[in-house]
Amino acid sequence: MGQLILVIDDSEFNLKVVKDMLKESFQVECVNSGEAAFEYLRRQIPDLILLDLHMPVMNGFEVIRRLKADSVWKEIPVVMLTADGDRDNEVRCFELGAMDFITKPIISQVMLQRVSRILKLTRLQKFLQFEVEEQTRRAEDRRRQVEQLSEEIMKTLASTIDAKDRYTNGHSLRVAMYSKEIARRCGMSKREQKEIYHMGLLHDIGKIGVPDTIINKRDKLSEEEYEAIRQHPKIGSDILKTIQQIPDIMVGARWHHERFDGTGYPDGLKGLDIPEYARIIGVADAYDAMTSKRSYRDILPQEVVRSELENGKGSQFDPVFAEVMIQMIDDDIRYTMREKDFLPKGI
Ligand SMILES: [Fe+2]
Numbered sequence: 528m529g530q531l532i533l534v535i536d537d538s539e540f541n542l543k544v545v546k547d548m549l550k551e552s553f554q555v556e557c558v559n560s561g562e563a564a565f566e567y568l569r570r571q572i573p574d575l576i577l578l579d580l581h582m583p584v585m586n587g588f589e590v591i592r593r594l595k596a597d598s599v600w601k602e603i604p605v606v607m608l609t610a611d612g613d614r615d616n617e618v619r620c621f622e623l624g625a626m627d628f629i630t631k632p633i634i635s636q637v638m639l640q641r642v643s644r645i646l647k648l649t650r651l652q653k654f655l656q657f658e659v660e661e662q663t664r665r666a667e668d669r670r671r672q673v674e675q676l677s678e679e680i681m682k683t684l685a686s687t688i689d690a691k692d693r694y695t696n697g698h699s700l701r702v703a704m705y706s707k708e709i710a711r712r713c714g715m716s717k718r719e720q721k722e723i724y725h726m727g728l729l730h731d732i733g734k735i736g737v738p739d740t741i742i743n744k745r746d747k748l749s750e751e752e753y754e755a756i757r758q759h760p761k762i763g764s765d766i767l768k769t770i771q772q773i774p775d776i777m778v779g780a781r782w783h784h785e786r787f788d789g790t791g792y793p794d795g796l797k798g799l800d801i802p803e804y805a806r807i808i809g810v811a812d813a814y815d816a817m818t819s820k821r822s823y824r825d826i827l828p829q830e831v832v833r834s835e836l837e838n839g840k841g842s843q844f845d846p847v848f849a850e851v852m853i854q855m856i857d858d859d860i861r862y863t864m865r866e867k868d869f870l871p872k873g874i
Pocket residue numbers: 730731759783784
């Protein structure tokens with residue numbers, strides 16, 4: 528059978544008239560009061576309701592008010608049946624959510640046309656709503672996939688950078704994680720934490736442009752070789768500048784070797800002129816360098832690392848972020864935040 532129409536009218540005569548008009552084209556159910564209507568609606572949801580305005584006990588206003596207050600019933604289109612053509616009543620019914628009016632005496636053709644059009648309109652609306660939801664869901668899926676892919680690529684790049692240096696296994700990932708934790712402890716948002724994590728992953732990407740022989744050299748570096756290494760922040764920011772989708776991604780790469788007192792490189796920025804993310808990554812980077820093995824020394828004892836950070840406050844490091852890192856050290860009672868025990872498994 529076709530679409531289902533529920534007619535609510537206290538007059539048995541009216542119910543019969545309406546049913547006769549519609550029964551050829553639709554499935555029609557009739558009830559003679561608001562109470563009976565809600566009884567029916569608990570069992571069955573019609574595609575449309577034809578509702579008489581003037582009924583004893585529960586009138587049309589009360590019925591439509593209750594319908595629109597219910598999460599399931601409010602979606603059913605309601606057409607009011609009224610005998611009086613009273614403007615105020617019509618306005619009130621529209622305000623309560625009625626979709627249309629049919630004035631008694633009802634003309635068969637008008638009734639059929641109105642009901643058919645409203646049903647068609649409702650169907651189209653539902654379809655449109657479904658389409659919009661579907662497209663939104665797909666767009667969200669795609670966005671998530673791209674984000675996941677970007678993250679994978681960044682991690683792969685990070686391990687590629689670290690693989691160049693035999694003494695920096697997992698360095699970029701750890702710097703990313705420590706930076707994110709500092710940001711979290713400073714009350715930064717999830718989005719900011721993610722941004723700094725990505726910047727941490729790629730902070731040393733410029734090392735790609737420095738010869739492996741220099742990076743892995745055990746002996747003292749010549750002035751020239753040292754200068755080549757000092758180029759990595761600039762090379763890194765030049766590489767990352769090309770990623771137009773995330774314009775700030777180069778911040779960490781470019782300024783993680785700046786010092787709070789202005790004696791760092793490549794730009795000699797000082798204090799709060801150094802971007803906040805770079806100040807955080809600078810602390811995390813120095814921490815990981817001290818807690819990683821080097822060709823010329825073992826991992827430094829935790830109290831040495833702690834005092835280096837303490838001493839570097841305001842000279843090498845932003846004092847606020849250095850203090851947060853010190854708190855992280857104090858929370859790390861078993862000294863697990865170090866190269867040996869803290870090889871990231873991909874966060
Ligand atoms: Fe670096």
